[in-house]
Amino acid sequence: MLAGCAVGPDYVKPTSTTASTYKELEGTGWKPAQPADFGTRGAWWEVYDDPALNALEARVATENQDVQAAQARFRAARAAVAQFRSSFFPLVTASGDYSRARSSANVLHKSTAGLTLNDYLVQADASWEPDLWGRISRSVEGAKAGAQASAADAQSALLSMQAELATDYFELRGIDQEHQLLDNTIKAYRDALDLTQHRRAGGIATDADVAQAETQLRTTEAQAIDLDVQRTQLEHAIAILTGQNPSAFSLPIAPLVAVPVVAPTGVPSALLERRPDIAAAERQMAQTNAQIGVATAAFFPNLVLSVTGGLEATNFSSWLMAPSRFWSLGPTLAGTLLDFGGRAAVKEQAQAHYDESVANYRQAVLGAFGDVEDNLAALRVLEQEALAQNDAVSAAERALAVISNRYKNGAITYLDVVVAQTTALSNERQSVAIARRRMAASVALIKALGGGWDASQLPTDEQIVHPDAPSGAASGAPVTRG
Structure with missing residues (x-):
């Protein structure tokens, strides 16, 4: 191509600050193994062993419209490469023309x-630079x-949509479990109300006892209805994430059975x-x-x-x-x-854009480490909180059994029963809430670690120029896994 010396700086990847170990791993006993040991490559959500979640996640890569839009932007960027590469080659144009014209008779010295x-x-015209x-x-x-x-x-x-789906799914299952807890509690409260009404009829309980029992029941029923609203909204969100119409989508009720996994x-x-976002920031620096x-x-x-030549x-x-x-032939x-100063200003602007991209890259790196540390800390603390909360649930249940017998x-009085029931229910709901938060932190950690992706899966120069070129680990299109 008679390509000469390419002026301007050759790209060198800037350095960024890293650490030798993650601070929040210290004292946990968790091993900093490689993701391949954990099986996060590909369908990382399968570590939770939930067939319903697996089926939903399989739709994200092909049906989620945000993912489709992002992949379309990649295809547009790949086409831009072809557009710029065309400038390496001559530009050839052709034209044909016919005209009939009369010249003025009053023009001197014109044949x-x-x-x-x-x-x-x-x-035909051809030009080449x-x-x-x-x-x-x-x-x-x-x-x-x-x-x-x-x-x-x-x-x-894609990773963001997959993680959001998993988070919403586990939140919905947690609500199902909490709803089941409330349903069981409502049944127990109805039995308690019946017992109190019979005791009042026998002259043992008072009207105040009955009113307190009924208040406890109605309040819990209202709480269950509120959970229905939350579940419906999560169900709609899951439908949208999987590319389905919320009006025609539903998930059967099932409790939260998955356990949080600490990704290596x-x-x-x-x-x-x-991290694909770090890879994107690094490539933007090169750009x-x-x-x-x-x-x-x-x-x-x-x-x-x-x-130029013709007839x-x-x-x-x-x-x-x-x-x-x-014909005619010649250089220009x-x-x-x-x-x-116009060109100098353009160069200064380009340098400033590069400096901005370097700062964005380094900020992305810092944010990525922060994400990992945050979720490691969340999993560590929530694990301890779950153990303490389980003890609190057991203690509240024992207290309720003793107080119920005394009543x-x-x-x-029944007021003591109400207090014990409220305490027991509150602790049980808190236990479910902690389980939901642990699942959310587990998913967030996998996302923070890149979901098993790595930069070798980016399309190579050859695959960008020739999308059908054979590939190894990389692909000529964004990697989708479902």
């Missing part, structure tokens, strides 16, 4: 004055990096290759770096080689004969001599 003539013309300063190659370099960034963005969108974190430095080269090339003249005649019968041919060298024996 066609006063004549009416036909003009038959067919011609050798990439002497790397303007085209830098543009292609930037477009390829942009396409890879778009592929990483598409993977990030690997070494912190590996996180830079496992903006290439734009500095494009801006630098504008300071140098452009060389264009042009050739032209005033008579149709002689139009396609050899004497009708014409053009450059800007004075623009009062039946007439030793205390």
Whole structure:
């Protein structure tokens, strides 16, 4: 291609701050194994062993419209690479023309004055700009990096939708479990109300006891109805995430049976290759770096080689004969001599965009480490909280049994029973809430670790240029797993 020296800086990946270990792993006994040991590659949600969740997750890659939009943006970015690459090759155009015109008779020294003539013309033009300063190659370099960034963005969108679906699903199952708890409690409260009414009829209980028992029952029924609202909204959200109409979608009631899984974190430095959002930020740095080269090339003249040839005649019968041919060939060298700082401003702007992308990359790295540490801490603390809460539930149940027996024996008023029932129910609901939070933190940790993805799955330069090229670990399109 007669490509010359590509001006501008060659891309070098900037450094970023990492740590040797995750702080929140200390003292937990959790092993920082590699994700491959954990099985998070591919369908990471299968570690929860929930067939209903597996079926829903399988739809996200193909049916979620946010994911489809992100993949369309990748295809557009890949097409932009083809557009820039076309500048490496000559531009060839062709045209044909016919006209009939009369020249003025009052024009001196013109051989066609006063004549009416036909003009038959067919011609082809070709022009080619050798990439002497790397303007085209830098543009292609930037477009390829942009396409890879778009592929990483598409993977990030997919991972986000998969994680959101899992979080909503476990939240819904937690609500189902809490609803089951309330249903059992409502049944027990109805029995308690019947008992209190019979005791009042026998002169043992008072009207106040009956009123307190009924209040307890109605309050719990209202709480169960409120859970119905939350469940319905989560069901609608799951339908949308899986590309289904909420009006035609429903999930059968089932309790939360999955247990939180602590994903192996690997070494912190590996996180830079496992997060698609970090990969996107890194590729955006490469893209903006290439734009500095494009801006630098504008300071140098452009060389264009042009050739034109064709046939032209005033008579149709002689139009396609050899004497009708014409041609021209020659180079054009053009450059800007004075623009009062315009090109310098464009280069400065490109440098500023690169500096911005570096800051964004480093911020993405810091945020990624923060995500991992946050969810490791959440899982560690919630595990301890769950153990303490289980003890609280057991203690509340024992207290309720003792107080209920004392009430039946007439030793205390029903108010004491109400207090014990409220305490027991509150502790049981809190236990379910902690279970939901542990599942959410478990999913969030897997997402924070990249869901088993790594940067080797980005499309290579060859796969961007030729989408049907064979691939190994990488793919010519954003990686979708379902």
